Amino acid sequence: MAPAKPALERSGPHLREEDTLLSAPVESRSFPERAAGATRDRFLQQALTIATTRFVASRDEVFAAFPQGDALRDRARQIKEAVLQRLDHYLEQLTANVERAGGHVHFATTAEEARAIILDIARRNQVKLIVKGKSMAAEEIHLNEALEHAGMAVAETDLGEYIIQLAHERPSHIIAPAIHKTKAQIADLFARELRREVAADPEVITRLARGTLREKFLQADMGITGANFAVADTGTIVLVTNEGNGRMVTSLPRVHVALMGVEKVIPSMTDLVIFLQILARSATGQKLSSYTTLVRGPRRPTELEGPQELHLVLMDNGRVRQLAGTLREALYCLRCGACLNVCPVYRQIGGHAYGDTYPGPIGILMTAMLRGTPAVKDLAHASSLCGACAEVCPVRIDIPRMLIELREHLDREKIAPWPERLLFKACGWLLGRPALYRLAAPLARLGQAPFVRDGRIRSLPSFFGRWTRTRDLPAVAARTFGERWAALAREA
Amino acid sequence: MTSKLRVSLMVTCLGDMFYPEVGVAIVRLLRRLGVAVDFPAGQTCCGLPLFNSGYHREAREVARRTVPLFRESEHVVVPSGSCAWMVKQEYPGLLADDAGAHREAQSLAARTWELSQLLVRKLGVTRLPSRVKGRVTYHDSCHLLRGLGEAESPRTVLRNLEGVELVELPGADQCCGFGGSFAVRLPEVSTSILDKKLASVESTGAECLVACDAGCLMQMGGGLARRGSRVKAVHLAQLLEDGA
Structure with a gap:
């Protein structure tokens, strides 16, 4: 098959009808409603607190013992930027080297094209059963649904993905797809599926999954993975996993297809060493993940193992136009999930409430990238701008600043609701007029009078109730600082 | 001078x-x-x-x-x-x-x-008289900590206050959930963040929760008052007034 040339100039509208159909939210509640609902889910709260606390503590500990970490993060950021500046060059180099090693390279401009390419490979190889490694890119294009729709069976082989596949859910975290579930909930799920008693013990659960999956690995005709990196000057696809399933998916079936966003290309093996040192540390607090799988070409004539066919699908899907867009920095992302673990909002609501493939702070930027700014009208405000995400990002993406820029875009393009825009613009107008501004306090004192008890307000009607339902509000002072200054000035 | x-x-x-x-x-x-x-x-x-x-x-x-x-x-x-x-x-x-x-x-x-x-x-003042005695704890407000990179100055003042014991707040560097309009755009999420912060505050046994930001004080003070907590949320300056 002739490899598609990277066509960087082709980046038209990327949301086709089929995408909309496949990704139509089953959920009719708005983001604020979903988020509020999540805060009331006791199991979710328990699962999130345990998992994110452990992730954060491990990350902090491993970086504290790694003084060169900061310099490596700077270096990694520079490499990512250098790649973006010559993305076409590195993709062409990658393509040439994957082909030289006997693999095939495809370029997909849209999610639809990516699905069509993979379906075509599967059909030509008369594939019946597919085993999959964990891949957010595959989630992004709703690949499983497309394959199943075409009559193929798909088995997720990462334990977390396997769990959510059994539960008919979608991942709620970039690296820990089933983070929203407690041990007990997973045991119940397995018990229901396998019709037998299952103890809420991770070891028991893992052994059960492993038994089922071993059969699938041996029977599968095709393996699909994502790619953490692709090395341009060697044509190597790199997978970082902790369960070894990535290695089985890429070596046992006849055909291996790797799907990745175009931004995942890196120049050389030397660069890979930099990224590997910070990726697992940021993601799970490990020095290295248990398995680092390097795939270079399909099985060679002298080799006994490995797939007969290897395909690499390079996907744009809204990324390339951001090379010159406001979300450019989001293309640095390594998908480590560290920003989710530290985000106070993610820690309360989990991934599903975000309502799209990528959750958490980086997920808001990715959703804007994939679906356009109007899609993040509410999500852009799902951050207190505390800055914890930027602090842990291994490539130092300034997520809070980019969220503020998205918010600016929402105002500029009049996407933000008009009452909000009117309110903020009126505030801006008032703040430029100190004489009028000084009237605000006396007016507020009149308005608040019926509600004040002991200098505090415990209940306010309508919009203000959003504050007072759970928190007291201090009353506007009997005399503002401005009103007290004249007397204070005389004290000196 | x-x-x-x-x-x-x-x-x-x-x-x-x-x-x-x-x-x-x-x-x-x-x-x-x-x-x-x-x-x-x-x-x-x-x-x-x-x-x-x-x-x-x-x-x-x-x-x-x-x-x-x-x-x-x-x-x-x-x-x-x-x-x-x-x-x-x-x-x-x-x-x-x-x-x-x-x-x-x-x-x-x-x-x-x-x-x-x-x-x-700037002034090089680290020893100041205190208005209160007892145990206090300090919350890092996000913009002071991560925006201006300042964790030490408030702690230096608090540690040197006579009759005051500064106990570290577990998760002191985590957001209180205020975030300006965030607090009313997503009130349930803001409150859920606050609840965890206040549980942590109460675990320290401090009588005063100190912060250097009016927004955080409004959020945490409002939450503490609503719970009927004996902990008071105060601005650093309020510990220092009238001490001379």
């Missing part, structure tokens, strides 16, 4: 309307330290709520009229880390299109201090 240091107070909108006692405490404290304090007229709000919600044109106009108010000020003290961050980190960028205004904003940024920073880093 040979020549008296002059400091202007930027009281901030929340400081003016809800916490005037904090401004008063700062004025009296600085005067006791031999500093001349003034309060330039015409102050409103630094524009941070506009800026963070994406209303940059409006925030720019606020910056454009706020900067000249402090033209004559030798130094400017701000009771909230977030407002200090706005002036120091965002004003120059907002006014980048106008060379004169930009220069003036850069000058103001360099002369602007959050209170604890002014005390410790």
Whole structure:
């Protein structure tokens, strides 16, 4: 098959009808409603607190013992930027080297094209059963649904993905797809599926999954993975996993297809060493993940193992136009999930409430990238701008600043609701007029009078109730600082 | 002191309307330290709520009229880390299109201090008398900690207060859930974050929760009051007033 040339100039509208159909939210509640609902889910709260606390503590500990970490993060950021500046060059180099090693390279401009390419490979190889490694890119294009729709069976082989596949859910975290579930909930799920008693013990659960999956690995005709990196000057696809399933998916079936966003290309093996040192540390607090799988070409004539066919699908899907867009920095992302673990909002609501493939702070930027700014009208405000995400990002993406820029875009393009825009613009107008501004306090004192008890307000009607339902509000002072200054000035 | 240091107070909108006692405490404290304090007229709000919600044109106009108010000020003290961050980190960028205004904003940024920073880093004052006795704990407000990189100055002041024991707050660097309009855009999420923060505060056994930001104090103080907690949320300046 002739490899598609990277066509960087082709980046038209990327949301086709089929995408909309496949990704139509089953959920009719708005983001604020979903988020509020999540805060009331006791199991979710328990699962999130345990998992994110452990992730954060491990990350902090491993970086504290790694003084060169900061310099490596700077270096990694520079490499990512250098790649973006010559993305076409590195993709062409990658393509040439994957082909030289006997693999095939495809370029997909849209999610639809990516699905069509993979379906075509599967059909030509008369594939019946597919085993999959964990891949957010595959989630992004709703690949499983497309394959199943075409009559193929798909088995997720990462334990977390396997769990959510059994539960008919979608991942709620970039690296820990089933983070929203407690041990007990997973045991119940397995018990229901396998019709037998299952103890809420991770070891028991893992052994059960492993038994089922071993059969699938041996029977599968095709393996699909994502790619953490692709090395341009060697044509190597790199997978970082902790369960070894990535290695089985890429070596046992006849055909291996790797799907990745175009931004995942890196120049050389030397660069890979930099990224590997910070990726697992940021993601799970490990020095290295248990398995680092390097795939270079399909099985060679002298080799006994490995797939007969290897395909690499390079996907744009809204990324390339951001090379010159406001979300450019989001293309640095390594998908480590560290920003989710530290985000106070993610820690309360989990991934599903975000309502799209990528959750958490980086997920808001990715959703804007994939679906356009109007899609993040509410999500852009799902951050207190505390800055914890930027602090842990291994490539130092300034997520809070980019969220503020998205918010600016929402105002500029009049996407933000008009009452909000009117309110903020009126505030801006008032703040430029100190004489009028000084009237605000006396007016507020009149308005608040019926509600004040002991200098505090415990209940306010309508919009203000959003504050007072759970928190007291201090009353506007009997005399503002401005009103007290004249007397204070005389004290000196 | 040979020549008296002059400091202007930027009281901030929340400081003016809800916490005037904090401004008063700062004025009296600085005067006791031999500093001349003034309060330039015409102050409103630094524009941070506009800026963070994406209303940059409006925030720019606020910056454009706020900067000249402090033209004559030798130094400017701000009771909230977030407002200090706005002036120091965002004003120059907002006014980048106008060379004169930009220069003036850069000058103001360099002369602007959050209170604890002014005390410790500019005035070199670390030992101050305290208004309270007993156990206190400190919450790092996000903009002071991560925006201005300041964790030490407030702790230095608190550690050296006579009769006061500073206990570290577990997760002190985690957000309290205020986030400006975030607190009313997603009130349940904001409250859920707050609940965890307050549970942590109560685990310290402190009687005072200290912060250097009016926004955090409004959120945490409002939550503590609603719970009927015996812990009081106070601004650093309030521990220091009238101590002499």
